[in-house]
Amino acid sequence: MIIHTASEGITLARKLENESAEFYEHLSQKYTKDAETFLSFSRENKKNVIQIDRVYYGVITDAIEGGYAFNLDPDNYAFSIGIPENASYADILKQAVEIENKIITFYTDAAGQSDSLMADVPRAFRLVAKKRESRLEKLQQLL
Amino acid sequence: MALLEEMIKGEKTLKNYIGGEWVESKGELVDVVNPANCKTIARVPISTKEEINSAVVAAREAFPDWRRTTPLARSRLLFRLKDLLEENFEEVSRIQTQEHGKTIDESRGETRRGIENVEVACGIPTLMQGYYSEDIAHGIDEWVIPTPLGVFGIIGPFNFPWMIPLWSAPYAVATGNCVIIKPSSEVPNSQTRLAELVEEAGFPPGVWNVVHGGRTVVNGMLDHTDITGITFVGSTPTGRDVIYKRCGETGKRVIAQCGAKNFMTIMPDCDMDRTVAAMMTSYFGNAGQRCLAAANAVIVGDDDSFYRSFVQKVVDMAASIRIGYGLDESIQMGPVRDKTKKAKILKYIETGIKDGAKLLLDGRQVKPEGGLPDTCFLGPTIFENVRPDSPVGSEEIFGPVMSIMRVKDLDEAIKISNANPFGNGHSIFTSNGKSAREFQYSIESGNVGINIGIVAPVAFFPFSGMKDSFYGVLHTQGKEAIRFFTESKVVIQRWF
Numbered sequence: 001m002i003i004h005t006a007s008e009g010i011t012l013a014r015k016l017e018n019e020s021a022e023f024y025e026h027l028s029q030k031y032t033k034d035a036e037t038f039l040s041f042s043r044e045n046k047k048n049v050i051q052i053d054r055v056y057y058g059v060i061t062d063a064i065e066g067g068y069a070f071n072l073d074p075d076n077y078a079f080s081i082g083i084p085e086n087a088s089y090a091d092i093l094k095q096a097v098e099i100e101n102k103i104i105t106f107y108t109d110a111a112g113q114s115d116s117l118m119a120d121v122p123r124a125f126r127l128v129a130k131k132r133e134s135r136l137e138k139l140q141q142l143l
Numbered sequence: 144m145a146l147l148e149e150m151i152k153g154e155k156t157l158k159n160y161i162g163g164e165w166v167e168s169k170g171e172l173v174d175v176v177n178p179a180n181c182k183t184i185a186r187v188p189i190s191t192k193e194e195i196n197s198a199v200v201a202a203r204e205a206f207p208d209w210r211r212t213t214p215l216a217r218s219r220l221l222f223r224l225k226d227l228l229e230e231n232f233e234e235v236s237r238i239q240t241q242e243h244g245k246t247i248d249e250s251r252g253e254t255r256r257g258i259e260n261v262e263v264a265c266g267i268p269t270l271m272q273g274y275y276s277e278d279i280a281h282g283i284d285e286w287v288i289p290t291p292l293g294v295f296g297i298i299g300p301f302n303f304p305w306m307i308p309l310w311s312a313p314y315a316v317a318t319g320n321c322v323i324i325k326p327s328s329e330v331p332n333s334q335t336r337l338a339e340l341v342e343e344a345g346f347p348p349g350v351w352n353v354v355h356g357g358r359t360v361v362n363g364m365l366d367h368t369d370i371t372g373i374t375f376v377g378s379t380p381t382g383r384d385v386i387y388k389r390c391g392e393t394g395k396r397v398i399a400q401c402g403a404k405n406f407m408t409i410m411p412d413c414d415m416d417r418t419v420a421a422m423m424t425s426y427f428g429n430a431g432q433r434c435l436a437a438a439n440a441v442i443v444g445d446d447d448s449f450y451r452s453f454v455q456k457v458v459d460m461a462a463s464i465r466i467g468y469g470l471d472e473s474i475q476m477g478p479v480r481d482k483t484k485k486a487k488i489l490k491y492i493e494t495g496i497k498d499g500a501k502l503l504l505d506g507r508q509v510k511p512e513g514g515l516p517d518t519c520f521l522g523p524t525i526f527e528n529v530r531p532d533s534p535v536g537s538e539e540i541f542g543p544v545m546s547i548m549r550v551k552d553l554d555e556a557i558k559i560s561n562a563n564p565f566g567n568g569h570s571i572f573t574s575n576g577k578s579a580r581e582f583q584y585s586i587e588s589g590n591v592g593i594n595i596g597i598v599a600p601v602a603f604f605p606f607s608g609m610k611d612s613f614y615g616v617l618h619t620q621g622k623e624a625i626r627f628f629t630e631s632k633v634v635i636q637r638w639f
Binding site for chain 1: 475
């Protein structure tokens with residue numbers, strides 16, 4: 001179902017952050033060599049949730065177009081956080097890259113659509129997307 | 144999409160908050176019903192004359208100490224209250240959705256707007272400063288001291304149960320007055336929860352009181368000689384013929400913010416996509432139950448192609464609005480407050496049809512999401528060819544009904560807007576600065592929007608209104624509220 005309201009959009013952002021955090025926590029337990037990197041991603045995800053919530057709750061007012069903020073299909077950003085038993089470390093890192101790319105696409109799309117939520121919300125989305133791009137570089141280095 | 148958790152559970156019997164105590168009322172109890180699912184969520188008392196009188200006594204007794212509390216100390220309590228409101232932001236927002244029906248985004252927006260007024264009032268140490276002139280004559284100085292007045296009554300409407308009393312109350316108490324709030328008995332939970340947070344913040348007993356009820360409480364406020372002033376938000380007949388008139392008779396200060404019939408002028412050079420999205424919120428947000436909701440869409444020009452494509456876009460988008468319980472995050476429009484209000488709106492729709500307006504979108508038969516009863520639900524309704532002097536085109540419907548009118552030029556759009564007795568929140572959508580300037584100059588409206596669908600002033604600006612939309616002089620919010628809640632004491636001093 002297509003997402004239109006600001007509330008749904010923010011909930012989806014939270015979901016993507018929390019699910020990917022869970023994924024990295026699993027990785028940190030399974031691949032202890034790079035555990036600190038994965039845990040830092042997970043911690044950063046939680047900070048992202050706080051930042052996005054703070055911005056949304058700070059700008060939402062009854063006078064803006066909160067009910068018509070987005071036109072997003074959540075299926076476009078869906079990813080699996082399951083870790084296949086036979087997967088190699090390289091496969092897992094590729095999975096992480098795919099997850100990050102999906103989330104970057106989400107934030108980029110959402111930022112482009114959320115002008116009606118005043119500048120703060122799209123700016124926060126773009127900021128998180130940018131942080132994730134630097135995360136992609138770190139994942140590539142682990143490969 | 145799953146529902147967010149409801150915050151009101153069970154059926155609590157509400158109490159009055161008088162003199163720092165939660166007091167059971169002796170008045171009749173009335174059910175408060177969630178309009179989305181028709182479940183009773185509380186019972187509210189219709190308080191007696193003795194109960195409003197006891198609140199006035201408590202407020203009057205609290206006043207001398209409270210006015211002697213320094214503005215800085217009063218400000219600190221407001222800061223504490225602001226923190227508590229932030230901590231409980233989501234809870235109070237969901238309460239609004241449960242008791243009023245608005246969507247969760249709308250409720251959160253209302254919560255934010257309310258908090259902003261507390262934030263502005265936190266600046267009272269500087270907002271309340273007077274001014275001074277040395278040597279107005281040789282050796283004589285003169286200055287003004289804004290002084291608090293006593294006890295104020297705040298009468299809230301049903302459409303913004305949380306925010307609207309906060310247009311007044313923070314400024315009243317910040318300036319050293321005491322308040323008695325009478326929430327709408329249809330939506331009393333929000334103000335009850337607010338009073339709990341006020342108590343938790345540590346305001347002294349009697350400074351902030353809440354008395355639930357109806358006419359008896361309002362009349363008790365209007366008649367009581369120890370009430371210095373009233374702020375009211377509601378319909379024009381009540382605001383003009385009861386509140387404003389009786390305050391005049393009893394020598395009270397008054398702010399009476401009343402009804403509206405807002406005209407939105409749409410120029411052919413507008414940004415069509417952004418305009419249509421803004422229109423959805425303006426006409427159908429809060430299910431049209433806003434004094435700043437647009438009601439009439441005045442489309443300017445003889446370009447048939449623009450007119451047809453614009454109207455089609457509006458109808459298509461309105462037809463796709465998801466209707467249901469506001470605690471479902473995907474919902475874009477909730478129910479109207481109750482079935483009586485729905486019946487009144489339906490009557491207007493039928494009148495519009497009889498008067499020859501063309502019904503482009505009929506919201507009378509609607510199936511809300513989730514199999515909810517349709518008792519209080521209506522869909523967006525759009526009329527075309529509405530005459531501005533017809534009941535649908537001229538009277539306040541207070542529901543999700545858009546009336547489209549077509550005019551030849553901007554002058555005609557302004558003329559028909561100004562011919563309406565209300566003047567609350569007219570707006571224009573255009574990319575032409577000259578048109579925008581001419582509109583804001585000539586339009587008779589207290590709040591004017593330029594590419595803004597809901598012209599809701601932020602807390603540090605007055606919430607204005609003209610003509611039949613406002614009775615009084617000063618307005619709620621910001622500096623005007625500070626002036627309303629204080630008297631200018633002028634001191635002229637000479638020493639021998």
